[in-house]
Amino acid sequence: MEKEKHHIVPYKVYFYILIALITLTFMSIGITKINLGGYSVLGALVFSTIKSVLVLTWFMHLKFDQPFLRFMVGFVALLFFAIIFITFLDYYYR
Amino acid sequence: MQTAAQIPHDVSYLDYKGKYKGIFAWIFSTDHKRIALLYMFSMMTLFLVGVALGLAMKLELIAPGRTIMGPQSYNAVFTVHGVIMIFMIVIPGLPAVFGNFMLPIMIGAKDVAFPKLNLLSWYIYVLGALLVIASVLFGNGIPDTGWTFYAPYSFKTGTNLLPAIFGAFVLGFSSILTGLNFIVTIHRMRAPGMTWFKMPLFPWSLYGTAWIQLLATPVVGITLVLVSLERIFGIGVFDPTLGGDPVLYQHLFWIYSHPAVYVMILPAMGAISEIIPTFSQKHIFGYKAIIASTLAIAFVGYFVWGHHMFTSGMSGTAQYTFSILTFIVAIPSAIKVFNWISTMHKGSINPDIPFLWAVTFIFVFMIGGFSGLVLGALATNVYVHDTAFVVAHFHFIVFGGVGFAFFGAIHYWYPKMFGRMYDKAWAKMGWAFFTVGFLTLYSPMFYLGMMGMPRRYYDYLPEFHAANILSSLGSWVMAFGLVIVIINLFRSAKNGPIAPMDPWHGKTLEWTVPSPPPVENFDEIPVYGEKDGPYNY
Amino acid sequence: MENATQHSDPHYDQEASKLGMWLFIFTELLLFGGLFLVYSIYRFLNPEAFRLAGEELNLTIGAINTIILLVSSMTIAMSTSSLQKKNKGLTIFLLEVTIMLALIFLINKYFEWGVKFDHGIWPGSQHLINDMSKGEILFFGLYFVMTGLHALHIIVGMIIIIVALNKVQKGIVNENRPSLLENAGLYWHLVDLIWIFLFPLFYLIH
CATH class of the missing domain: 1.10.287 (Helix Hairpins)
Incomplete structure (x- = not known):
């Protein structure tokens, strides 16, 4: 490599x-x-x-790293927000 | 730094004499193949314990009233059965055994990316298992919460629960580290020329699995920490008397434990995707569709956890959402089944032992999947929630799915792993007994559940007697089949006929190395050309 | 381990160890993510109690600790640069500063928790259970768990930095093999990142 x-x-x-x-x-x-x-x-x-x-x-150093890492950081953040959002579908409407 | 030239290339990993002798040559070895076997033997031991507990439950249920144990013992038995089977067998099952053994070979690497971390994962696994065993042997009373450790009972029960919870937490770590190792291995160590879309499907399924392991397991980790702190200090987060909400525990628990079902089933599907093309001698149908469905299952499977909680008092909006998402996640599973069947279509099918296990897998997986739709629909779920129907459903998926795929995989890769072939007549008989026993054991439970028999009780009403007898008989037939399979595999490892390099005429890379593989798998790292692919028949 | 001969790749793959570290960071993020989820639900259910309880916390100590962590993040980031510039002395100095700052953070935390204990506030304390509302019990429960777990990460981070410092001194970690220092840095920034969210959620409720 x-x-x-x-x-x-x-x-x-x-x-x-x-x-x-x-x-x-x-x-x-x-x-x-x-x-x-x-x-x-x-x-x-x-x-x-x-x-x-x-x-x-x-x-x-994400600015200088491979784009894949940036993508995954964004993905993990989105995943977390999606989990919060779905959990609030329960608590907000309960 | 030692160079690779010092390692002989003609010595198999089983015969290699390293620095250590005897058992230390195994438990200090960082060779991915030896670690895989370490996992296999530790799992086999725990699996037999789990099976014994399962048989004890079926024996208890052979007649109404107390047969061999009382209610408290029954609670303890199904708890320990669940904890062992879920956390120690089916979650690590295929990734830790066949993933460890085959992943590096299938992508043309000499080992995983972090071999020492790999060995450490096994140590952590053993530590977790010992902790759970300690909770059974010591303290006042065996855990009786069920494997889900539901709040608030999990911090009210007087039984010795803390070591079990901590054990599950530790086992999670082992799972995370294995996932981490596999992702880095797949990213960095594929053979030259093996692009992402030339990678075989079993590594692909491990890749999807590894992401779930990495991103879901920490959630249950922190949940188990919170329950322990609740039990020790009374911090209040799940205790309704202190303002906490026990339903939130269920949310957090299933945020992990539903994706964990896909940790179990994805590698199983991956193994089936290897077996079917080899025994049909045909290119896999819809290679990219299978990859896409793997990733789709991994992703959507993240957002369906609430279907375990339809009767928990969740809001209606959340219930509809989870129900719809559950139906969506059925689509990629169906795509896979379609692709397997289409691969067989017009293939030159060789109905050998691994293929038999694979097609039985498809059959029981479909029964499990369809009953899952019944449970995913709100109206029917409320009717059969917490009945034997649910038990039948998840045993068809988790035991039928993972179990049949595991036995398929071991019969498929056995000649590669041990360099010998098992006795096919015995293997076929074991498969037949196991399959018949399996169906006799779990099918009546669908009926019992629909008739209203609740799960997790040591007793039942007399009207459920006949079906329960049938189910208990099935458990014996299945256990008999299991014994045949295991004894056959054990005996053949020493006495079986020497297996050739490629007994099934497979095309993936593991069939291009000797059986059993040498210590470093490849003399020279293979190179994939333009026209090469994993399933070029 | 001694039998490094058994396995293959003697290559040093810097990208692989960085990727591995990032994957571990994702795991850590979701570990804390679970706690933030619990926090958000209970704050949503008990907004008034969380505001009342939040006023018990000392904003000044919180702000000072925030700045300490930010500065320590800068010093460890600079140390990776100075390692690449082959300035071993400066690298060691910057790492020592980072460790000192981490220690000061922990001492502040110790006094902050101490004050709470003096007021009779700890998980399961009589004062908390008898005199406070359920929302306040939850607030302090989460406060101790989340800052406690964060402090645990500070301690682990310090150990990793000390190991890295030691290897820089011995020359095992150098400009050609910087992975351990870079990973220690990444881990330390993760600790910082979590505090960036903990600070407003506990100290800035009005």
């Missing part, structure tokens, strides 16, 4: 990502301080999702 090319990520990129992650953390704290009613959970989860995408793409 030929050796796959390895991408070396510069340190400063990791640093920028960290700054973005910390900013997003404070933003998610901020948004839950505002009274949005039922939407504040949604707000906080949107920020968490953005953060996790950043971690997955840069820290976990």
Whole structure:
């Protein structure tokens, strides 16, 4: 098997990502301080999702990996949401 | 690093003298073929225990009232029977034995991707089995919850349940690691030129299975952890007195345990998809359709768990959804049956032992499948829920499906695994007794269930007596057939005639290596050309 | 194991071990996924009780721990870069920083749990069962299980990083064979990823 090319990520990129992650953390704290009613959970989860995408793409190198891994990460996420959705078909309508 | 050149290519894996002697040459071996046999012998031992418990239940049910055991013993017996058979036999069954043995050879690899992890999986399997056995032998009382460990009884019962739950959790780990190993093996170690759509169907089925093992097992893992914590600390998640919802336990449990049924049946279907073309000497009909249906079963099978819970008080919306999805998952199974039958059509059929097991598989699998439709429909499900009908249904699928495929597979690959042929007359007699016994044992239970006999009781009303006698007689005939099959296989491993390299004229790669295969399977890794394929007859 | 001669492939397949690690991560994600499912159902059934109970948690400690984990994720990610740049000293330093941060996270967690115990809140405690609503019992049950399981993963992650650090020092893990360090990194990011969701779900309920 030929050796796959390895991408070396510069340190400063990791640093920028960290700054973005910390900013997003404070933003998610901020948004839950505002009274949005039922939407504040949604707000906080949107920020968490953005953060996790950043971690997955840069820290976990998905950006430089084979597309199959990216596809499977998406698949696992979808699978999880489908399970939650179907379970809520029970609890929401009970 | 040791180089491959140091390993002799003409010594079979059975005769190879490694660093260790005696039993250590086996339990320290990372050779996938030896690990497969380790699994096979440990499973065979546990299987005989499970069969003995099953026979004891049938003996108890031969007459109304107490025959050989009381209600508490009966509860313990069906619990241990279920835990052993489900978690230790049918879930690991075909992947751990034939998957381990055949997968690397069929895709042209020298071993699985992570051989040490593979051996570790077996150790974890044994640890899990020992934990379950410990829950039976020690503590105050044998577990009596049934293999499903339903809340809230699973944390109220005074019996020694924790080791059993922990054992099931540990067995899950073994299953996850095996799945992980197979996926990486299939991705990275296929022979040069063997593209995805030139891969034989048994590896394909293992691939689908491995994904389910990987993505469903952790859910039951965490569920079992929660039940244990509930039992130890009283965290409240499944305890209605503390605000928890026991139905949520059922959801979580079946989110794994329904896909687990496909962990059992997919490799069985894969083995059948190998046997049928070989014994019809014909290219498999609808190769890609079988692959697509494998993946479709693996995927849709994920979302049908609620059909185990139609009487649990679930919302109507959830019930319709699960019912519809259950009907959808029947389609790919039917596609496979259609393809097997079409493969036989106009083939040169050789009705040898493996083929007999394979066609019986199709027959009992269809009975099991059709009775599954009865259970998947809401109205009829409510009527037969928790009756002997359900017991008959899942024994037709899980024992009929997996069991017949397992025996088909072992008669198919036996000459490859041991380098010797079994006695065909005895094998045929064993098959005949087993099949007749199987049908006599489980068919009456469909009738009993429809007449209203509930499952999991040691006693029944006098009007159910006749059918129960028939069923118990069947269990003896089946056990007799089983004994013949096992003794024949055991004796032939030493004394049978030497088997040729390709006794059935199969075309997949395992028939191109000597029987039994050498330590590293191939002298040279085979190369698949443009025109090569697994079923070019 | 000693009898490496028995099996074949002496090749070092970096892609295979990465794929294996990712598959394990998927398993872990669904393990926690089961807990998130339980959480979402009970929060849906007891919104008010979850809000009340959530106010018992200390947002400041939660936020500090979030930042600690994020920084540690950066340092371990940087260590894989520095290994490829053949800067062994920096790699070791970054890994040591990661381990220290993980330790600080655990110490914070210890004090956070300690405060709860001082208030008489632990799974099955009398105070919880007698004085609190069912929703609050569930909230704290899940809080201890989920943060506890997460802390267990932190400990396992630390052990893996220590092993990787040791092998970097001995030169067994180097720029040509970086898999162990990369997999340790992936595992550590998984721990981070789970915390990214745990934090808003427990500390940010208003």
